[in-house]
Amino acid sequence: MKKLLLVALLASLNGCVLLDAYRMAHFDNNEYMLINGIRTQASVGVAKCGSFDVVGAVDSIYFSSLELKNYAASIPHNEATIKMTNELAVITKELSDKYYGTEEVGATYCKLKFNLIEKNAITMQTAIGSKPR
Amino acid sequence: MSNVDNFVTEAKALEAEFTAGNLSASEYKELLKDLQSTKLIEVAAGDLATLSRLNEMIDGLIAIASAV
Numbered sequence: 069m070k071k072l073l074l075v076a077l078l079a080s081l082n083g084c085v086l087l088d089a090y091r092m093a094h095f096d097n098n099e100y101m102l103i104n105g106i107r108t109q110a111s112v113g114v115a116k117c118g119s120f121d122v123v124g125a126v127d128s129i130y131f132s133s134l135e136l137k138n139y140a141a142s143i144p145h146n147e148a149t150i151k152m153t154n155e156l157a158v159i160t161k162e163l164s165d166k167y168y169g170t171e172e173v174g175a176t177y178c179k180l181k182f183n184l185i186e187k188n189a190i191t192m193q194t195a196i197g198s199k200p201r
Numbered sequence: 202m203s204n205v206d207n208f209v210t211e212a213k214a215l216e217a218e219f220t221a222g223n224l225s226a227s228e229y230k231e232l233l234k235d236l237q238s239t240k241l242i243e244v245a246a247g248d249l250a251t252l253s254r255l256n257e258m259i260d261g262l263i264a265i266a267s268a269v
Contacts, residue, residue, distance in 0.1 A: 085255065089253075089255035090259050092252050092253070148248045148249035148252065149245075151241065151242075151245040152241075152245045155238040155241050159238055171225065173228075174223065174224060176223040177225070177232070180224075181232070181235075187239070188239055191242055191243055192242065194246065194250075195245075195249040196249075199249070199253055200256045200260070
C-alpha cells in the first residue's frame with residue numbers, strides 16, 4: 069500500500085522538476101557565510117554614505133559579491149543560486165562603477181543602493197539557508 | 202501586498218526622489234533597473250525554496266519506501 073502511494077505521488081509530479089529537486093545542490097556553509105557577509109556589509113555600509121569611508125565599503129561589498137558569484141558558479145545543480153548571485157553581482161558592480169566614475173555620487177543613491185543590496189541579500193540568505201542538509 | 206504592488210510602490214518612491222532632485226537621471230535609471238534584478242532574485246529564491254521542499258518530500262518518500 070505504501071509503495072502504491074509512493075508511485076502515485078511520484079507519478080503526479082513533473083519528471084524534470086522531480087529530477088531537479090532530487091539532484092539539487094545541498095546546503096553549503098561557505099555559500100551561506102558569503103551571503104551573510106554581504107548582508108552585514110550592506111547594513112554597515114549604508115551608515116557610511118556621504119563620508120569618505122564609503123569607498124572602502126563599496127570595494128568590500130563588490131569583492132564579496134563577486135566572490136560569492138564565482139564560488140556558486142562551479143557547484144553542480146546550483147542554477148537558482150547562480151541566477152541570484154549573478155544579479156547581485158550586477159547590482160554591486162554598478163555601485164562600484166558609480167564611485168569610480170566621473171559623476172558625483174549622491175547620498176540618497178548610496179543609501180537606496182545599500183538598502184536594496186541588503187534586501188536582496190536577506191532574500192538570498194533565506195533561500196540558501198533553506199537548502200536541504 | 203502582491204509583488205506587482207511592491208514593484209509599483211518602490212518605483213513610485215524612486216520617482217518621488219528623482220522629482221525632488223535627490224537622484225540624478227542616471228542614478229534613477231540604474232535604480233529602476235535594479236528593481237528588475239530584485240524581481241529576478243525573488244523569482245529564483247522562490248524556485249529554490251520550492252525545490253528544497255520537494256527534495257525534503259522525496260527524502261521522506263524514500264525513507265518510507267525503505268521501511269517497507
